[in-house]
Structures are given as C-alpha cells and as structure tokens.
Amino acid sequence: MSDDRTIALAGVTLALGNAAFAFDCTLPGGAITAVTGSSGSGKSTLLNLVAGFETPDRGQVLIGGTDVTHLHPSERPVSLVFQDNNLFAHLDLASNIGLGINPALKLSAADRVAVSTALERVGLAGFERRLPGTLSGGERQRAAFARALVRRKAVLLLDEPFAALDPDLRAAMSALLVELHRETGNTVMIVTHDPQEVRRSADHVLFLDHGRIAVDLPAETFLSGTGVAEADAFMR
C-alpha cells in the first residue's frame, strides 16, 4: 500500500517543442527528494508534471495512490515555492501568507493567528504589515515558506528556491527546510542544480539526463558514488 503522501509517475511521457521526456519514478512519502541534473535535463518539467502545470501525453501522475493526472494545480494537495515571484508586491506579508489559507482572503481570527505563528516560525515575527519590497531576498524566501506552511498540504514542491541567495543564506534556508520538514513530515520535492543543497537536505535523489531519470537512489547511496559518470561528475 502506498504512503498517503507518496508521489509516483507511471509511464509518463511528454513532448515540449523539440524536448522529449519519459519519467517513471516514485518519490517516497514523508521524505525530501532532490531532483538534480544539468541545465535543460528536465528538472522543472518533472516538478511541473507533479504540480499540474504540465499534463503528460501518456501515463499517470499519482499522489498518495490517487490519480491526479487531470486535476488542476489548485485541486492537488501541493504547496509551491519558487525562486522568485512568490509574493504579491502590493500586499503586506499577512495578506500574502493569508492567501495560502484562503485565496479570497476571508480570514478568521484563528487564521490570523496561524499567519502570525507561521511568520514567527520562519524568524519573521512582527513582519505582518511589511511589504515584500522592503524585505531582503532571504526574508522574502522565508515569507514564501511561511505561506507554504499555513497551507498544510501533504506535498511541498520547491523549484530552485534558494538559487538567488548568497551561500551563507542558502545554507541557512536549507537548514530551515530540513527543520520544518522534520516537524511536518510532508513529502518534499526540491529541484536544485546545487550539489551542496543535495548533500544538505536530500533523503532521496533523482538525477536527470536528457529528459530521463538516469539515477534514482537513496541519498546516502547516491553520495557514495553511483557509477553513472554524469551524476558522479556533477557532484564533484
């Protein structure tokens, strides 16, 4: 029986322009899976298939054993954090995060408390009235995490969330991700081209090459050497 948060792609194929993708994989429920590989290998496309921004030509996308292949992104049990464009510039942080709870921003008193608690949790206590433009890059990413937290979805999808940050901040954000993951136990899929990020946060690793999954291993095994030249070279 599948864990209710396991993600599976079964016989998925997709053509986009000249690029062809074929994915067959299982992302273990309750684990952090890093999706890595060189530029253009298909990492974002794999994430977009799980999120619902792309639909396979063939095959199925399953979350917790439920076929979500034809569900709209808003109907899937997922939260998303991207590298940027996470926040609406004209809305303060309380509203930006409140959108994670209710897209019409009809928030109860309990919802407002949940927003403030999430801000506190990511180290932004008291930032409710601040506009995104007044925050540093790291603070904006923390706010994006806070919004993902209040959604309380079974699956958290992150596409290069820390790529724009300096190395210290990147390390701090990875640590925060691992800490929050320990508390929520949700299934995390993080797209990254940063080998350090894979080392720091992954329980499981998918290495993509030319639109296919070239390596699919627990992180410990992956990091000790895969025998696949491209993957081992990538991690050096």
Ligand SMILES: Nc1ncnc2c1ncn2[C@@H]1O[C@H](COP(=O)(O)OP(=O)(O)OP(=O)(O)O)[C@@H](O)[C@H]1O
């Ligand atoms: N809508 C599209 N139309 C045509 N080609 C596309 C489309 N979307 C993606 N591609 C192509 O598919 C390939 C994989 O793209 P994808 O963004 O998934 O790679 P990636 O591994 O995330 O790359 P990067 O690390 O550079 O972000 C690329 O060659 C890209 O140009």
